[in-house]
Amino acid sequence: MRSKSFGSAKLACLTLVALGACVIPIPTFSPSYAQTVAGRAIGEDASKFVADQQVASSKPAAEYTTLQLPSPNGIDVTATYQKGSKKIVQIEATRQLSLPGASGQFGKFEFGKTSLSEIRSLFGSKGLLFTGIAPVTATPDGGVTIVSSYEVQGTSIIASFASKISASSLRELKQRFGEDMYAHLDGVALLESTVVADIAYLIGTRGNELVYDVGYAPIVWKNPISTAVKPRQISVARISPSQLPVHRIYNGPINAPYFTDASARNFQTRISEGMAGGPTFAGEYAVIQVGCGTGCSIAYTASVRTGEVSRIPIDDDAAQYLDLKYQIDSRLLVAQSAKGAASKCHMQFLTMDEGEWISLLEHDVGPTETCYNSIAQNLRN
Template sequence: MQCLTKLSLIAFFAVTTPSVSGAQSIEGFRLGDDKIALQRLGVPSETKVDGAFTTLAYHGPDGIDINATYQKPSNRLVALQATWPKDAVGPSTGYGDLTFGKTTLSEIRSQMGSKGILYGSQSPVVTSAEGAINILSYFDVSGTDTVATFVTSIDSDEAATLKATFGADAYKNAPAAAKLRTISLSRREYLENSHGSKRTLDVGYRAISWTSKDTTSKHPAISLARIKPAQLPVFRTYSGPNNFPDFTGRDKEFSNFRTRITDGMSGGPSFAGEYSVIQIGCGTGCSFAYVGNNRTGQVFNVPVGGEDNMYLSLRYQLDSRLLVAQWADYDASKCYVQFFGFDDGEWSDLLKREVGSMDDCFKTIAQNVR
C-alpha cells in the first residue's frame, strides 16, 4: 500500500463496559495467553514467521478474520487482530456500541476526545492500489503495556464520491465516511518493533480506560520534531514548464488573486513534488494560503488561515507531502502547531498540538518544534 499524508475509546464504554476479565481481549483471546488456546479455532488458513514472532490467520466466528501473533520461545500471544472483511454492516465488536462496518471514525474520535497517537515512522493513512483508504488510530490501554489500534476504511467508490462531492475538502469529510474495519491489541514493545518508539499525542489525548477510571496516559508527549517530512515522501518531482491556473474556468473562484497566485507559481514547485505555496495577507496578523499545481495549473485552498488562524506560518519542502502550520487562536490566546498531509489535491489533518500562549506564535516553527 502507498502511504498518504496523510492517515482509536472511552465515553462509549459507559454504555456496555466489558468486564475486567473480558477487557483487552479479542474473540475471547487475551494477550499473554499461550498459543495453545488458539486450537479451538481449528487449523490456521495461513502462517507467517518473522524471526521470533509467528502470526496465525483464521476465519473466525460471525465471518470475522482473526490474526494472532505469538513469540518464541514463550509461545505467549503478543498481538491479536479482528477484521470484518465485508462491505456490509457486521457484528458487534463486543466493546460498547462499536460495530464493524457501521461505527465511523468521526464517532470514535468524538467519544475518545482526540485523534490518538501518531507514530514517527508510520503514516496514519494508507491507500491501496485500487483507491481504498485505511485510517489507523492508536491509543494506549490505561495501566497496561497494551496499545489498541482501530482501522477505519473508505472503499474506492466512496473515496471517489467524496472527491467528486467535496473536491479539496474531501479529507475533511473522510472521518464521517470511514467505517470501522479492524480492531487489534498489541504489546507496546511488539508494536514498536515495526512502528518505532517515537510517538506524539494529539491535543486532548487520553488512554483507554477498560479496567479503571484512570484515563491518564503513562507515556508523555514527545518532541514534535519527531514528525518528519520523510514520513510523507513524494513519488515524483515535476521539472517541466510552469502551467498557470484557468481563472476563467476551473479555477475561477481564485480569480480575485490571480496576480498573486501567478507570481507565486512563477518560481516553480516548492512543495509535494509539483506545487507552489502562495500565502496572501488579509490584514494585521491575518493571512491565508493556496497551493498551485505547477504541472496542471490547478489551485487548492490550504485548510488553515484567515481570522480563525492568526499569525499563520507554514513550513514545507519539495520532497515531502507534509505541511506544518503554526497559528494562533485569538479568542483562546493560544498557539498551535498543526500537521497536514497532501496527496493529489486532498488534505489530511494528521495532528494538532498546543505549543503555548499566543505570544509563542511570534517564534518560528523551528523554535516551537524541537
C-alpha cells in the first residue's frame, strides 16, 4: 500500500495507523513558469500589478495575499502571492454563472460545458488527492463539487479542475436511475473552476501526503497524457477516514425501512434487524451485508434517521468474498470483492455525500485469492 509524501529526499516506508499504508517521499521538481491561467503564471513577480489590484482576501494573512484580477470574458480570476517574495503561488479561474461556455483555461475545456467524465477520460485517471482536504464537498445551493488534481509534468505545479453537480441534476439523476445514479455523476458534473498552484504552497495549506488513483500519470499542460509518460506503478491509494468526517451522529428514534431498491425488499427482515442495532457508518447509517450463496453477498446501507435503504455500489451486483471497512464518524467506506470475469480482487474507495454515493478511487489488489485476505491485510501489503 503506498501513497506519496513530500519531505525527505530518499524513500522511506512508515506505518500509517488509519489504513496501514506506506508513505513514500518524492523529489521536488524544478520551477517552471510556462503554465498560465488568464495570462498569469506561477512564479511570476506580482510587484508590477499589486498596487493596482483590489485585495480580495488573505490566506493565511501572515504570509499570503489573494488579489482579484481583471477577468477575461466569462470568468473571474484570483491570484495568490507570497508577501515576502512577491511571487505568485496560485491562480484560480472560476466561471461566471451567467456565462457558460467561457474558456476553461486548459486546451478545449469550457466552463459549464466540459464534463468530469471528459476530464478523467482525457487524463486517464481520477488524479491525486491531498489527504488534508476533502475531494468532495457540498455546495450552499444543495449541489456537490468534485475536485480532480494532477501534477504538471516536469514542473513544481499542480493543476486542479473543480466540477459541480447542481442540486437539480442530482434530483434528476435520482429520479431516472434510483440507486444506480452514482454511476452517472461524472457525466453531469460540469467544469466550474481551474486552478494552478505551486506544490510548496499546497503542502502548507493541504498537507504533504498525496494519494494517487490507479493508472495515474502527470499531465502535459494543454495536451492529453503523453504516450511517453509511464503510469506510476502504485499498489493502491490511501484515503484516511478522518479526511471525510461527519458533522453529527444520530441518536434519535430508529425509523422503519422503506425501499427504493427493489432487490432490498427481498431482505426486509435482515435489514430491519441490522437497523435495530443503530448506526455504524457516516453518522446515521446501518450497514447490512446479506449472503446470496457460497462466497456471495450483497450490501446495503439503511438510514436509521429516515429509513431510506440503498445498495452499496459494488462493481458486481452480487459480490464474491465481499469485505467492507467503515466507521460511524466518517463518510468513507472501503469495499473489497472478487471480480469473477476478470479473475481479480478489486478494492473501491467510496464516500456517502448528502445521501448519495460517489466513487473516489479504485484498484485491482491482485488475483482472486487475494480477496481471502481482509482489507486491513491487503492495505498493509
